[in-house]
Amino acid sequence: MSKDAIYPKNVVPSHTSCVSLVPIFNHLEKEQLDEIKVTTQSVSYKKQELIYHAGDESTSLYIIHKGKVRIYRLSESGKEQLVRILNPGDFTGEMALFSESTHETYAEAMIDTKICRIDRSDLQDFLLKYPSISLKILAEFSNRLEASEKQSSRFATEKVEARIALFLVDILNEELPKTTEVTLPMSKKDLASYLGTTPETISRKFNELEDKGLIKQLTHKQIKIIDLDGLLLV
Incomplete structure (x- = not known):
């Protein structure tokens, strides 16, 4: 029987070092990683291809090996709200670990990914066998909850200009080594969705911050922070 008869065309048996690259697994010993690899499928997605839809049954954990994935919601009116962007080593579908449920968001490949x-039953076995994986996942849950609460608070209390300024400051604080330049992790269209505004408003507010001498737009994604103190007061 051919391999194509066993696996869908974009799914192949995992024989890569995918699991060894991600933070929730990379602390394990080689023998433990090999055990996880046996249960892992490597799936390829083209740019703009959906990995899952809201309403789909959640049965697996998805770990980004290569590429980039955007997680977003759609309101009843069809307006998109970007939740987060996932890079190599990040994961989604974690609710499948704890109960039978459906996805509340959409996951879309931003580039070839x-x-x-890993199926729920296999991962649940590993969580019981290697509790350190659970601690890594809980740490990520904590980070996501903090980010979600921060985003919700800013939506409720801050003007769009302030949301942009605080977003730039957050990126700057994450940069290592420390620098005065930041690279936007997403397009301005996605940034608008993430910050709850429109791409036109994002462009206008960036120009206004530049006119005030607070930033300098080096490229469409590269921003130089000129006046950090002033940015914090926007």
Whole structure:
């Protein structure tokens, strides 16, 4: 029987080092990683291809091996709200670990992307066998909750200009080594969705911040922070 008869055309048996690259697994010993690899499928997605839809049954953990994935919601009116962007080593579908449920968001490949997929039953076995994985996942949950609460608070209390300024400051604080330049992790269209505004408003507010001498737009994604103190007071 051919391989294509066993696996869908974009799914192949995992024989890569995918799981060894991600933070929730890379602390394990080689023998433990090999055990996880046996249960892992490597799935390829083209740019703009959906990995899952809201309403789909959630049965697997998806770990980004290569590429970039955007997680977003759609309101009843069809307006998109970007939740987060996932890079290699990040994961989604984690609710499948705890209960039978459906996805509340959409996951879309932003560029050609490779995903490591692990079924719920297999991962639950590993969580029981290697509790350190659970601690890594809980740490990520904590980070996401903090980011979500921060985003919700800013939506409720801050003007768009302030949301942009605080977003730039957050990126600057994450840069290592420390620098005065930041690279936007997403397009301005996605940034508008993430900050709850429109791409036109994002462009206008960036120009206004530049006119005030607070930033300098080096390229469409590269921003130089000129006046950090002033940016914090926007």
